[in-house]
Amino acid sequence: KAGVTQTPRYLIKTRGQQVTLSCSPISGHRSVSWYQQTPGQGLQFLFEYFSETQRNKGNFPGRFSGRQFSNSRSEMNVSTLELGDSALYLCASSFQGSTGELFFGEGSRLTVL
Amino acid sequence: QKEVEQNSGPLSVPEGAIASLNCTYSDRGSQSFFWYRQYSGKSPELIMSIYSNGDKEDGRFTAQLNKASQYVSLLIRDSQPSDSATYLCAVPNSGNTPLVFGKGTRLSVIA
Numbered sequence: 001k002a003g004v005t006q007t008p009r010y011l012i013k014t015r016g017q018q019v020t021l022s023c024s025p026i027s028g029h030r031s032v033s034w035y036q037q038t039p040g041q042g043l044q045f046l047f048e049y050f051s052e053t054q055r056n057k058g059n060f061p062g063r064f065s066g067r068q069f070s071n072s073r074s075e076m077n078v079s080t081l082e083l084g085d086s087a088l089y090l091c092a093s094s095f096q097g098s099t100g101e102l103f104f105g106e107g108s109r110l111t112v113l
Numbered sequence: 114q115k116e117v118e119q120n121s122g123p124l125s126v127p128e129g130a131i132a133s134l135n136c137t138y139s140d141r142g143s144q145s146f147f148w149y150r151q152y153s154g155k156s157p158e159l160i161m162s163i164y165s166n167g168d169k170e171d172g173r174f175t176a177q178l179n180k181a182s183q184y185v186s187l188l189i190r191d192s193q194p195s196d197s198a199t200y201l202c203a204v205p206n207s208g209n210t211p212l213v214f215g216k217g218t219r220l221s222v223i224a
Contacts, residue, residue: 033211033212035214041216042201042214042215042216042217043157043201043214045211045212045213048211056211090156090157097211100145100147100162100203100205100212101147101159101162102157102159102212103159104156104157104158105156106155106156107156
């Protein structure tokens, strides 16, 4: 069974640009969650999508957005990038919801210059 | 917002010893608890889940839950250098955040 696939794995952007990250969950999983991981803050929840609907949202500014498609693939977008957005962005899929057993992708490492 | 607290470490243990990792949580209503392992440069992976008081064993790993004291621990017996990683404790949240992670304890097993 294929795992969670995230693309791109690495990217470098400059302040003010925008970025789109993609996540393909495990086949049959309908829930996709996004987390931001930084050394100082650890894993911070961004949002969760379930069957194309945003089910939960963390405490991030509106520059962070996401969506989920009918095939459960998900994208997240960050607009007007700031230096502090440099982080590892992790996508996690689960069968029913993000309240416990999550399967993480390898992440997309974003560097903002 | 639930809080999940872990000692950041590093926790250093010699090969073959027992590594004990602890986690405390703030919400007495929490019903399920999870341990994830994250190797350097990799993503977290689930290694243990526990839902009721007491011990749950899986190979060299034992999760211990004490709801009255609001802590959950992970014991790793016969620690190996390959166990060197950051261990994250996670607890579901009934609020906006489905799963709240602690900041993790970095374990180093010395050969």
